[in-house]
């Protein structure tokens with residue numbers, strides 16, 4: 229359902245596979261795991277390939293990927309804890325947003341306050357946002373894992389928290405994300421509007437018909453929102469917003 233002109237006052241985004249390809253981060257993380265395993269005699273290239281295969285088979289949020297990969301290379305004797313630590317410690321200095329994302333967010337942030345609502349290890353998610361160079365665009369950051377995994381999307385609470393931090397009624401917030409079952413369902417359940425983007429690992433998963441729109445990338449999602457805004461006046465000088473530090477809820 230297309231929102232009425234004047235009804236959108238803020239936009240929140242998912243992070244992984246919405247603003248950048250998570251595969252880029254993951255590939256580096258799998259290499260970090262493989263390098264640590266090489267210290268105990270595991271062939272790193274074989275383990276890296278096995279990690280990619282296990283992640284592809286299970287989905288990256290499935291868990292047990294490292295155990296499955298060790299089994300695939302016949303090394304169940306290798307302790308998993310140091311490998312998980314290597315995964316968590318992976319912190320690339322830079323990550324690359326999807327093409328056009330940086331400029332589109334810059335333009336949108338001049339019109340509306342922006343936020344992030346993301347699941348995942350808090351330190352890892354914060355490091356990703358910093359490596360992407362996008363942190364200055366967001367006035368509110370909500371990392372749901374800070375409240376426990378049971379508050380991961382589609383739980384409405386992280387969405388409500390973002391709306392509260394932005395000082396905007398959830399009904400006037402549009403959420404942009406790639407996973408219908410987490411992002412669209414969660415946003416709608418919290419009373420927000422939602423745009424689904426078909427990027428990344430879940431791009432082939434069917435749409436949720438209740439979303440405002442399903443578009444190929446977040447750049448198109450932002451274009452839709454900007455089109456809608458053309459019919460409504462600028463309510464707040466965004467320059468003051470961009471200069472403030474983000475509020476992080478954790």
Ligand SMILES: [Mg+2]
Nearest residue numbers: 242244245406
């Ligand atoms: Mg995502």
